[in-house]
Amino acid sequence: MILAILQARMTSPRLPGKAMAPLRGEPMILRQVERIRQARCLSKLIVATSDEPVDDPMAGFLVARGQTVFRGASENLSRRFMRCVEAAGPVSHVVRIKGDSPFVDPGVIDETIRLALTTGAAYASNRVQRTFPKGLEVEVVTAGALTHAAAEADEATAAATSPLAQIRGRPERYPQAHCLARRDWSALDWRVKTPADMAFANGVYGALHADDPAFGLEDVLGVLQGRQDLARWAA
Secondary structure, eight states: OEEEEEEOOSOOSSSTTGGGSEETTEEHHHHHHHHHTTOTTOSEEEEEEESSGGGHHHHHHHHHTTOOEEEEOTTOHHHHHHHHHHHHOSOSEEEEEETTOTTOOHHHHHHHHHHHHHHOOSEEESTTTTOSOBTOOOEEEEHHHHHHHHHHOOHHHHHHSOHHHHHHTOTTTSOEEEOOOSSOOTTOBOOOOSHHHHHHHHHHHHHHTTTOTTOOHHHHHHHHHTOGGGGGGOO
């Protein structure tokens, strides 16, 4: 089984509650869930969040919409991540996606998963050798590598970082494969961090979502070429 974990919180320094901010008529977190579900290589999707009261509205909304949610203590990132994996049942690979990414591309998810499967790499991503815009990050890791990294981490490391960060930083221990775009778009940043970013996301969704909810990277680039109001996200 190939499990996707979407990590999301309601807390944000510059845009509190952004996970539930409206994006073409639905909360942003639901738009992300809809897009991730379009990936053909995934077996299951879980949204992982904390057990703090601030995340109750998001968790309750997702459960009401039929989305599986895992909640754990906020103070230990590694432990919460691993418990989420364990709760899903036996898995071969885990796909990690961050919660500030409403433009995550189902096609890129599938491409990165296929790369992991064909190369046998412990860790495959489009993040280490970055050519995709920020906000399209996909990380795929084997369950075995996750287990080993979590077991080796001391308490301080486990509390501060996810096991994927520990794996990412040790390519000599965990063989890596890198998913590359056809050209270098790494200077672009499509993450939602601020109210302006949220307005950008709504502008792009307004142009593309009705015709194709699974629109991809190339579609977004096409919109940006003709929209002066969105020009700062195209350069």
